[in-house]
Amino acid sequence: MGLTIAQKIIKEHLVEGEMVAGKEIALRIDQTLTQDATGTMAYLEFEAIGIPRVRTKLSVAYIDHNTLQSGFENADDHRYIQSVAKKYGIRFSRPGNGICHQVHLERFGVPGMTLIGSDSHTPTGGGIGMLAMGAGGLDVAVAMGGGAYYITMPKMIKVNLTGALRPWVSAKDVSLELLKILSVKGGVGYIVEWGGEGIKTLSVPERATITNMGTELGATTSIFPSDEITEKFLIAQGRGDAYRPLSSDSDAVYDRVIDINLSEVEPLLACPHSPDNIKSARELSDVKVNQVCIGSCTNSSLRDMLRVAAILKGKKIDDSVSLSVSPGSRQVLTMLSECGALSDMIEAGARILECACGPCIGMGFSPNSAGVSLRTFNRNFEGRSGTRDAQVYLVSPEVAAASALTGYITDPRTLGDYPEIEMPEKFKVNDSAVLLPAEENEAKSLEVLRGPNIKPFPDANPVTDEIAAKLTLKVGDNITTDHIMPAGAKILPYRSNIPYLSKFCFAVCDEQFSERAKEAGSTIIVGGSNYGQGSSREHAALVPLYLGVRAVVAKSFARIHAANLINAGILPLTFENAEDYDRLAQDDALTLIGVFEGMRSGKMSLKNERTGEIIPVTCSFTDRQIAILTAGGLLPYTRNSK
């Protein structure tokens, strides 16, 4: 039986386990990346593991999220990460050099290699045929130390593309089309592999938009073949030697095949507040727009920016619209400036922001109250923009630019001819903003610079055979990590200060939660399906740990968050019968019974002390995960097993 592309890469990197869907496998990791919002914690964890030098082929620390320095905290974290990187053998991408995924694709990604990143959009690297996955910071720290990365062997979805995109339709619309088909949980447990004749019409940045957005399906990752288009991109980046062809075998077997005819895709939008709430631009033409934001790791490539500039050239944005443009990298920004496209955008009325995540994670540029904001980003979860009642729509650069001109949601096809853009043969390469680590000898004597905002990790709380806890919060389906541990300009600077962060835990759902949990001392949270979708932030597990959360009982979990809970020593458990969800209410006193035996057998009992009912809950932990939970988390487990 032939292999898919992902299976080939997995086979080459397998260090433990069998390649059978649903079974745990361990992978050797070639490259890691971190960004600053998760990086400070990841490097504190790396230091706590106590390995003198990274053991990967390449590790890069990016500063791209917390670039709004409205106090000392972010700058202190940048300095901490820079000093850790220099000492331990990690490259340091300075603030302003760009968004981690965009820069990594341009400068470091290698087809056929494995990459994990402490950011859920790491699958962007799948655009050049990498097996690139988002992970919790601690998993990345372990991989930097040479440890394997453990995942459940995924099933495979093939998306077969035919035809070619019509003018004004772009890769973003293809991602939105797949979200319409699969929903935000349809990819859980799968790798999405893209193939068919249609892929030959898509450039690397377009492919990367698609693999980036695959995160929103809940997929483990998404991947394109590495072909002559990949080679062309790498040559244009001056990295032709990184090229290696990669394709699936003709008899590879997929668990599901989805056909999309690119010629039939039309301009789409994801409506508030979920990336799978899809409508066509045609249907929404009477919606007035207040703000348009172009950028983020999804749509900030040179191709996207040139397209936007060409649409705006010689025109003026509508008086009622505020438009921001954040190019994805310094390379993109420099090239835009040299060819005059930057001026075209500025003259049309765009506000140019730095090459960073910016508005995508609520780092400035929040919309007006109840404002309608069109964003070329990948997430439109409630409150994420920093304005609680904002109405955020996810769109392509084409829809964004067209709507900025008219002031209404606009099907860009109504603008007439699709302006031509010319992609350069060669990108402008200047890696001076990526600082190299010190040589090993010099590194030993280097000091790591810590600011006062770095506070100790929460204490480990190893599982016990019986856990008595209060149900302090019951939430519904598709709870995101932005609900559990919100981000944004006011909170993000405190990512290394768990006690401070804890005040905001679940604040979007219930402002009293944090106090209630602290008072209860020991907590169980009850959730619906796809609990923990979205970000890789391990803070969505570490903060609950700090607040005394011992277990989360839900209908189902998102992959990275479930792993983060285990890494923090918190039990992710599922209802055996989904309807038992209704038999539990906030403030119920609960007891988990038979935990030790249950972790092995896959079944334990949850007693509701109020009603006396026994609710069966299930789990499927590997021996390694049981050992982690018993040790009180991955950090004590890794330290003990060194």
Ligand code: MIC
């Ligand atoms: C996001 O897009 O939600 C983030 C911010 O990039 C997160 C990481 C984080 O919370 O720091 C992600 O996607 O993993």
Ligand code: SF4
């Ligand atoms: Fe940054 Fe937004 Fe991409 Fe997350 S999704 S890495 S916040 S640009």
